[in-house]
Amino acid sequence: MRKKTCLLALVAFLAFAGLASGQTVESLLDQAKEQYLAAAHQKSIGLLFEALSLISKEMPLQINHLYLCDRVDGHRDYQAKPDFTLAKGEPFLLYFEVEGYNTLKDGDKYWISLAQDAQVVDKEGKLIFDEKDWVVLKNDYDSPIVPVYFTNRLTGMEHGTFTVTITVKDEYKKQTIQKVFDFTVQ
Numbered sequence: 141m142r143k144k145t146c147l148l149a150l151v152a153f154l155a156f157a158g159l160a161s162g163q164t165v166e167s168l169l170d171q172a173k174e175q176y177l178a179a180a181h182q183k184s185i186g187l188l189f190e191a192l193s194l195i196s197k198e199m200p201l202q203i204n205h206l207y208l209c210d211r212v213d214g215h216r217d218y219q220a221k222p223d224f225t226l227a228k229g230e231p232f233l234l235y236f237e238v239e240g241y242n243t244l245k246d247g248d249k250y251w252i253s254l255a256q257d258a259q260v261v262d263k264e265g266k267l268i269f270d271e272k273d274w275v276v277l278k279n280d281y282d283s284p285i286v287p288v289y290f291t292n293r294l295t296g297m298e299h300g301t302f303t304v305t306i307t308v309k310d311e312y313k314k315q316t317i318q319k320v321f322d323f324t325v326q
Contacts, residue, residue, distance in 0.1 A: 165191045186248075193250070193284035199240035201315040203308060205289075206236040208323060215287040224323035232294040232323070236306065241288065242313035249280040253311035256290055263301045269294060278311075297325045 172187035207220035210233070218235045226232060243250040254277045260269040275290050290308075302325070307318045 163190070165194050168194070189284050193243055193245070196240060196285055197242055201241060201308065201310050201313055201317045202239045203306065203317050203319045204237045204239055206234070206319055206321070209233045209235050212291045215289050224321060226297065226323065226325045228299060228325055232297055234292040236290055238288045238290065238308055241310045243284040244312050246280065249282065250284040251280050252288065253278045254288065255309045257307040258292060259305040261303050268302065299325050
């Protein structure tokens, strides 16, 4: 009896929080429209955030817009190189975006927890750089969908062709995505 009561309390809590299995993107959008028409704009925005969160959970984790850059000043504010070639002494400056991550709702905040591993090997397979959790993003935001980008900078690369493996891990989605690419230092 105690287990059944606890289970009913949990289901009631999830339903109250808007997370019960009956909540679909469509139902949340309908509710948001009703709230909007009733001039309950803040409630409408909250329901739209919940719908966005559900849509994001359906997307696969992705690494997009991966560029070697001359400069990076922010989200989609970079000067990409025409190819993956550097002059000797020039820093390796990488920009990429992560999409399809999950958020964890805590009150009116949405937590993101992503970590990036990076590995660089030369053409003979010699390990040049290997760092687990090189970049970690664990922050809270007001929205379940925010632009997420990573920048990586390495200096002192010698002449040669290198293979880079970038791995991004999403703690909440329990998914990992990997991109592998080559670059050359002339």
